[in-house]
Amino acid sequence: MERSEGGRLVLAATPIGNVEDASARLRELLATADVVAAEDTRRLRSLAARLGVEVRGRVVSHHEHNEASRADDLLGVVASGGTVVVVTDAGMPAVSDPGFRVVTAAVAAGLPVTAAPGPSAVLTALALSGLPTDRFCFEGFPPRKPGERARALADLADERRTMVFFEAPHRVGALLAAMAQAFGGDRPAAVCRELTKTYEEVRRGTLDELVAWAQGEVRGEIVVVVAGATRAAAADDVPALVAQVRARVDAGERLKDAARTVAAHAGIPTRVLYEAALPPRS
Numbered sequence: 594m595e596r597s598e599g600g601r602l603v604l605a606a607t608p609i610g611n612v613e614d615a616s617a618r619l620r621e622l623l624a625t626a627d628v629v630a631a632e633d634t635r636r637l638r639s640l641a642a643r644l645g646v647e648v649r650g651r652v653v654s655h656h657e658h659n660e661a662s663r664a665d666d667l668l669g670v671v672a673s674g675g676t677v678v679v680v681t682d683a684g685m686p687a688v689s690d691p692g693f694r695v696v697t698a699a700v701a702a703g704l705p706v707t708a709a710p711g712p713s714a715v716l717t718a719l720a721l722s723g724l725p726t727d728r729f730c731f732e733g734f735p736p737r738k739p740g741e742r743a744r745a746l747a748d749l750a751d752e753r754r755t756m757v758f759f760e761a762p763h764r765v766g767a768l769l770a771a772m773a774q775a776f777g778g779d780r781p782a783a784v785c786r787e788l789t790k791t792y793e794e795v796r797r798g799t800l801d802e803l804v805a806w807a808q809g810e811v812r813g814e815i816v817v818v819v820a821g822a823t824r825a826a827a828a829d830d831v832p833a834l835v836a837q838v839r840a841r842v843d844a845g846e847r848l849k850d851a852a853r854t855v856a857a858h859a860g861i862p863t864r865v866l867y868e869a870a871l872p873p874r875s
Contacts, residue, residue: 606711
C-alpha cells in the first residue's frame with residue numbers, strides 16, 4: 594500500500610445526500626489510507642461500494658461514545674508514518690460530528706492534521722436560505738429540554754449574524770415556536786430539508802409562517818437558518834430601501850418577498866419596509 598511521506602490525520606468530508614458530490618480526493622483517500630475511522634462502519638462500506646472504491650486499509654469505528662478512547666490508537670498509526678482518514682456519516686468531521694477530540698489530541702502531539710474538504714450541510718443551507726451570508730454563526734443542535742432551549746435562544750436574541758441550527762424533524766416545530774417567542778414572529782428564517790437529496794425542500798418565510806408550516810408532518814434531515822437581529826432603521830435609510838423593494842416588485846416579485854429580502858440585507862425589520870412600500874390608499 595502506498596503511503597505519503599510521513600504520517601497524517603485527514604478529516605474527509607462525505608456526501609450529505611447525493612453520492613455524486615463525493616470528491617476524487619475522497620475516493621483516493623478511502624482506497625489508499627492505512628486506517629479509515631468511520632462514524633458508522635456499515636455506512637462507510639455502503640458509501641465505498643456506491644463509489645466503486647475498495648477500502649484496503651483497516652476500518653475502525655469512531656463515534657461519540659468511543660472517540661476519546663480511540664484517539665491513542667489512531668494517532669499511533671499517524672506517528673508511525675501511516676495515513677488515518679476520519680469520516681462521518683455525512684459532511685465534515687468535527688462539525689457536530691466525531692472528530693474534534695482526535696484533532697485536539699493530534700495538535701497537542703504535534704502530528705500533521707489536514708482536511709479533504711467537501712459537502713457541508715451548514716454552508717449549503719446558508720447559501721440556499723436567501724438570508725445574509727457575509728457574517729454567520731453555527732449553533733449546532735439546540736437543547737432538547739424546553740426550558741434550556743428557551744434560555745439558549747434568549748441569549749441569542751440580540752445576535753446580529755445569521756444563525757444556523759441543526760434539528761431533528763420531530764422537534765423542528767417546537768424549535769420554530771421557541772424561536773418565534775425569543776426572536777419575534779416576524780424574524781426571517783428558512784427551513785432546509787433533505788439537502789441535495791431527491792426531495793430537497795427549502796421553506797422560507799417569517800418564523801410565524803414557518804411555525805404554521807411545521808404543524809404538518811416534517812421528515813428528513815433538517816437545517817434551520819435564522820436572520821440575525823435587526824437594528825432600528827434610520828429615517829434617511831428608508832426611502833432608498835423602499836425604492837429597492839419597489840424595483841423588485843416591478844420586476845415581478847411579490848411585495849412581501851421583496852420587503853423581506855431587502856430588509857434582511859439591510860438589517861432592519863421587514864414590516865418597516867413592507868408598510869412603507871405599500872401603495873397609498875385612495
